[in-house]
Amino acid sequence: MHASGDLLSRLLAHWRSDRAVTARFALSAPWALRSDGVEGALIRMATGTPYWIAIGQDMPQRIEAGDILMLPHGDAHTISSAPGLPARPFQPLIATHQVGAHGERPIVFSHGGDGPATGMFSLHLWMPDSGPGTLVDTLPRLIVIRQRDTAVTAALAQTMASLVDQSLLQPPGWQLATARMADLLLVHILGEHLRSSAEQRAGMLRGMADQGIARAMLGIHEHPERPWTVAALASACHLSRTVFSERFRHLVGMTPMQYLASYRMAVAAEKLKDPALTLDQIAAAVGYESDKAFARAFRRWNGMTPAAYARRR
Structure with a gap:
């Protein structure tokens, strides 16, 4: 496939x-x-x-x-x-x-x-x-x-x-x-x-239809915990940083790093439903070295702290 x-x-x-x-x-x-x-x-x-x-x-x-x-x-x-x-x-x-x-x-x-x-x-x-x-x-x-x-x-x-x-x-x-x-x-x-x-098509679906950009998106989806950079994602697509960044933004509607951050938060939101996972574990699973940095990013994305979000669920 x-x-x-x-x-x-x-x-x-x-x-x-x-x-x-x-x-x-x-x-x-x-x-x-x-x-x-x-x-x-x-x-x-x-x-x-x-x-x-x-x-x-x-x-x-x-x-x-x-x-x-x-x-x-x-x-x-x-x-x-x-x-x-x-x-x-x-x-x-x-x-x-x-x-x-x-x-x-x-x-x-x-x-x-x-x-x-x-x-x-x-x-x-x-x-x-x-x-x-x-x-x-x-x-x-x-x-x-x-x-x-x-x-x-x-x-x-x-x-x-x-x-x-x-x-x-x-x-x-x-x-x-x-x-x-x-x-x-x-x-x-x-x-x-x-x-x-x-x-x-629009946004993510347009990116998924481009095999080069889809490879970068697949990398993010399979391994959101990795310390991804634009250079690393471009390399996965066999494209230069400039061409990759321009094509990604044109197709997906946001920069590669914005997409990475958004996807990480979506994964984190799903993991916050599991009471067996600690905040440290969830932060590490989506590429954050500290729970404080993760909590700040999650609040920017969702408008509430991870703890408040977990209680709401």
């Missing part, structure tokens, strides 16, 4: 979802639902009649049966059977159908009139905290994988439907199984997004 493929696998191994909740909606036209946004990411796939989605004040996009869409940042949006319909708030409707706290049980409901039907499968993922330059931060507000564009989409749509339907049975271990299956689905969705045209 070439460097960018290895990096995608390694990166997504780090960005495993913390948990996931599924939902299945039976929607009959006319219908329109408005979400104020959610913490985490949403993945949806529909069957039956096409529908429309609008992110914020953007123009609505038509979504066909079998298309897969992802809202990586959980942005506010409206989905509807046709553009321009008055929308009902999503959250109160969901609240009347959920059992227990959000995420404890799958959600199933029907809504709308007596017109053409749309069946919607939904997956809500809670992702690890991200900062500037991390994968989630660099993704667009909306990703649409069209069934007509790639044969893989049909398989992904079938996987999505099976995942949701299986979770509705709530077999033993269903919550963990759902989260891990969601991770696999996420790998394929982002892989398809990475293979889209260069104009549609």
